[in-house]
Amino acid sequence: MWRHVSNILSIGIALWTSMIGSRQLASQEASTVIVSRSFIFESAPFKSCHASTIAETRDGLLAAWFGGDREGAENVGIWLSRLTENGWTDTIEVANGVQADGRRYPCWNPVLFQPKSGPLILFYKVGPRPSSWWGLMKINRDGGRTWDSPKRLPDGFLGPIKNKPIELEDGTWLCPSSTETPETPSRWQIHFELTRDGGTTWEKRSPPAGAEPLDAIQPSVLTRGDGRLVAVGRTRQRRLFFTASYDGGQTWTTVQRTTVPNPNSGIDAVTLADGRHLLVYNHTTSGRSPLNVALSRDGVNWTPVLVLEDEPGEFSYPSVIQTHDGMVHVVYTWKRQRICHVAIDPGRLDLPSEHPAEKESAATVAVEQQTRPNVVIVVTDDQGSGDLSCMGNPILWTPHLDRLAAEGVRLTDFHVAPVCTPTRGQLMTGQDALRNGARSVPAGTNMIWRSVPTMAEIFRGSGYRTGLFGKWHLGDHYPDRPMDRGFEKAIWFGGWGVSSDVEFDNDCLKIRYRDGNQVSVADRYCTDFWFDQALQWMDNCRKAKQPFFCYIATNAPHGPLWSQEKDAAPYRSRVPSQVADFFGMIANIDENMGRLENWLIDSGLRDNTIVIFMTDNGGTAGRKVFNAGLREGKGSYYDGGHRVPCFVRWPAGGIHGGREMNQPAQVQDILPTLVDLCRLNPPTSAHFDGISLGFVLRNPQASLPDRMMVVQYGGRTRAEKYDCCVIWGNWRLFKGTELYDVSRDRGQEHDVSQAHPDVVQQMRQFYDTWWASIEPRVYEYQPLIVGTDQENPVILSSNYWAGVDVDNHHRVSAAEGG
The missing domain is CATH 3.40.720.10 (Alkaline Phosphatase, subunit A)
Structure with missing residues (x-):
């Protein structure tokens, strides 16, 4: 429960108008989005801190992080603070890396997790380095005040490596995890650990590598209304990765890069109650500033909507949750000196709208400045x-x-x-x-x-x-x-x-x-x-x-x-x-x-x-x-x-913005369109049945001229008159007799030719003229050329037999002589 509201600090907001990030000033006030911002502590008994985590319990918010002389130092432990009506409590150390034989190892990456029922869980790692650390968990039953003794996870299991688990409908905890190998450079690989009994027994699931090998770690798991899970996280390849599961984390798709920049720094994300997804991350490919918030509808394609930090320094390793009152809470590393807590009202965060007039003007300038x-x-x-x-x-x-x-x-x-x-x-x-x-x-x-x-x-x-x-x-x-x-x-x-x-x-x-x-x-x-x-x-x-x-x-x-x-x-x-x-x-x-x-x-x-x-x-x-x-x-x-999908994009030329062009177009239009857009010089022998779509693609208010088009090919062996479809706006004339209005009948179930004989007549007249223009060569064959320096020998196949349909080898009978 969110109880404490500190002084509101105005923070500049920037909307990134594209996934590669040009900035514009936000039209909304920062104070309407950011409810509060504060440091969890002003001073502490450690020199450095990092990798915070946040959770909501029945008693309120808790945050934890690792702190010590420096990351990887032996005295690094897990520290915790609770949010009360009087603010954040003094920090206390709740875990350390002291072993039974007296040796001490650093602690790493705490993760607080509050299941739907049962006690609060603290996962963390202990070990000299990430390639050899091991996973532990501790249990708390009194709102973060006292903790049970640590329990080591089974060999080969680490628990959630940085970001919170999610609880599936059947009560399974799905923990996003990853490994780093000891060699230099180490190999990074993500996996997911599942426990159905509160951490007693564990299973592991690993997504396959994609076409582009990635070094990926520290996933964050999102849920979608269609039952799909999506995990996103950091890579060495300057972009966030994603993978998805359709069966509750049992199998995963290949690990792929998104277009979201990442400087090889930790991120976190959460699925909001309204179905949107919210990401906190560094929108850059180098350094750990700025620290941004982005929104997504699918968990893969993200739009930056808010800047939390943009001054020099390190602002990193966020943890984010949405509490029961709908507020979003983020904690993150502030220059390795403090942990910052920000509360955000997600209801005031929107995906930026398009401004066609402004973009059209900018596109016109871009086209004038750019060639080819x-x-x-x-x-x-x-x-x-x-x-x-x-x-x-x-x-x-x-x-x-x-x-x-x-x-x-x-x-x-x-x-x-x-x-x-x-x-x-x-x-x-x-x-x-x-x-x-x-x-x-x-x-x-x-x-x-x-x-x-x-x-x-x-x-x-x-x-x-x-x-x-x-x-x-x-x-x-x-x-x-x-x-x-x-x-x-x-x-x-x-x-x-x-x-x-x-x-x-x-x-x-x-x-x-x-x-x-x-x-x-x-x-x-x-x-x-x-x-x-x-x-x-x-x-x-x-x-x-x-x-x-x-x-x-x-x-x-x-x-x-x-x-x-x-x-x-x-x-x-x-x-x-x-x-x-x-x-x-x-x-x-x-x-x-x-x-x-x-x-x-x-x-x-x-x-x-x-x-x-x-x-x-x-x-x-x-x-x-x-x-x-x-x-x-x-x-x-x-x-x-x-009728097939076709998408066209050219940002510098004004062809962008997620618009639809709803008038009929055809593949024959693509070449004349490119001749227009690229200012090509076709030879005089080039004649087009298609038209340029360039003006309409670049001008949302424009429309194509009224025209009819014929869809017809040569059949399996030869073309036949009226074996075709004629298109005229929403009308479809099928094989010269059936007429459909696809604006009312997308599935073409109701022939309306009897109700519109004039339309049928006009479309047939157009087709008859068209057929007369192509008929002289429609049954003509182009001879093959055998015996040239460019190709010797020439090996012909059954596909070149005129007038028969044998383009598959299994259609040719084969036998041995004898």
Whole structure:
């Protein structure tokens, strides 16, 4: 219970308007947020103090810390003070490191924990150093006044290493912990210790390492209303980490970096009663000032909202709780001399609102000052609209992609082809699939007409470096390979994926790839490898001070559904096994999107890099769980087959702020948009069916011109007239006869063609004109070239047989002669 209110001290507040931290003055008064601030003691019988902890008992607040001559000195003990109506009591030593044989070791990192029922617990560590310390616990039954003798935890268990445990619904104590090895530099690894009987017996659970190895310690555990746990903490890699559990801490996702800066200093966080999460931390990558407060809705993406300290010195190792009256209490190290206590009213802390007019003006200045933005396009394979948590998926969690959607502009009515090759050809050319030549997956129709310039050729002709990493699927042979079509760097594979006709014995877990013409094998998971190579290449471009266009096209989560078990394990108990593998592949993509974001921040290129994320067609395996309210999936001309996520962000260009663009757009719009935004110089042979979205992306009040669009590809063997969808605003004309108004009928369950014959007629007339424009070449094949210096030998597969559907090796009968 909060009883004592000291003199209110005004503290400057700063709102950090982005995760990488430009400051603005806060509009609210500090005194309305900070209820009180005081030192727990003015003088004490120790020279140095650190690592405080705070808890609420039935009798009020208690705080503890370690104090002695210096951190690691033998006389360092655990000290405690209680908050009464008269203020904080005199400090008393409640634990020391004196052993039975008379030797004394320093004490470390006390953690006070008050279970829902039962006595108060004090966890702490004793030992010469963190690599060899051991865990102990003491029990108190009288509000912190007298303590039982210490009880040593079983070997291999340390208890909560710095931050408070949480009590699960079944009474289990989940203790966030970590270890540090003795070598220099030591290896850091987090784990979680669970006890179901008040500390008598213990279990340990460890999250797997992610694609980017991290040295991580001192987790703090948050709870979410959906039953998910999220742990965040410090790393040596200049960012906070996170990991999540879906089953009460039994299994955890991979340990990943967030975008929140961290100077390798302890943090703490708490889930508030209103469901928001509050973090206290140092918002810097060096030093231990300032000390900040941030808020989050998901426990991963944080917005700084308050500065507690910002003068020179050390302000660190916070501990934070919310008491039963709703107040938030923070204790922290103040220059290693004192422990400071601050009470905050969280009801007066809000996530900062956007100011579009101010940001638009700032963006205009930025665009005038900056030239030649970098461009990163990420396209995933077979990930539908429902396969993202920001789209409403109740099981799958994609926090990094959610952040991109929240920071950029989200195209909510974005359309591609219902299958992969046509989408990729439309992306590369800005032309409809039946016009550019890459009209289908098999049947020898998966190559762009050689007279049509590609996105890579246009970027390269405008002075950009160009790189492809992953799936091409627009031709495996000269002159249709990625390095023939404008990519100076191409790390790729043939066919549509790792079990396609040309890659039938490839392996997602140990990917075979081509570096230009050279075939090699990487002992690395496919998606991790594509991002590894892309990040390395982009860093080389950065060092050379050359703008780049980087195209990362993952084969995941397309089948075969070969995920890493560490990614799929959190979903095994919640969905069928195949869906768990599918979700695991997407979770790995999301992790790599986090790696990309951190590289952009670390490199200083984030603001002037256009990042586009999209998928290539509608949903597949994930539809069994969630399909975002859409009808059908991949291959279909209903919206479930071609309406997909698309997020665009360019902070320096004004494309940011978490806005939505709700008018229909299509993948054919991406290239003309980039020509506009990057001021490219396309050749005269470049003609686009799409339009630039640039003005609308950068101007929230603008709108696109009224237009109709056709979604159609070449089928499995050949294109047929009216085998399509025509889009006109909220109208969908399906195969020339069925009409749907998706503003009222998102799931396309009610055909309204009889009620709106005029709309059907107008859309059919548009389509007939469009079909006449593409029909002359719609059944034409592009000849293969055999016998060149650029490729010798040429090994052809069944995918190039014209007019038949054999892009999978299992569709070809095989036998031995004899």
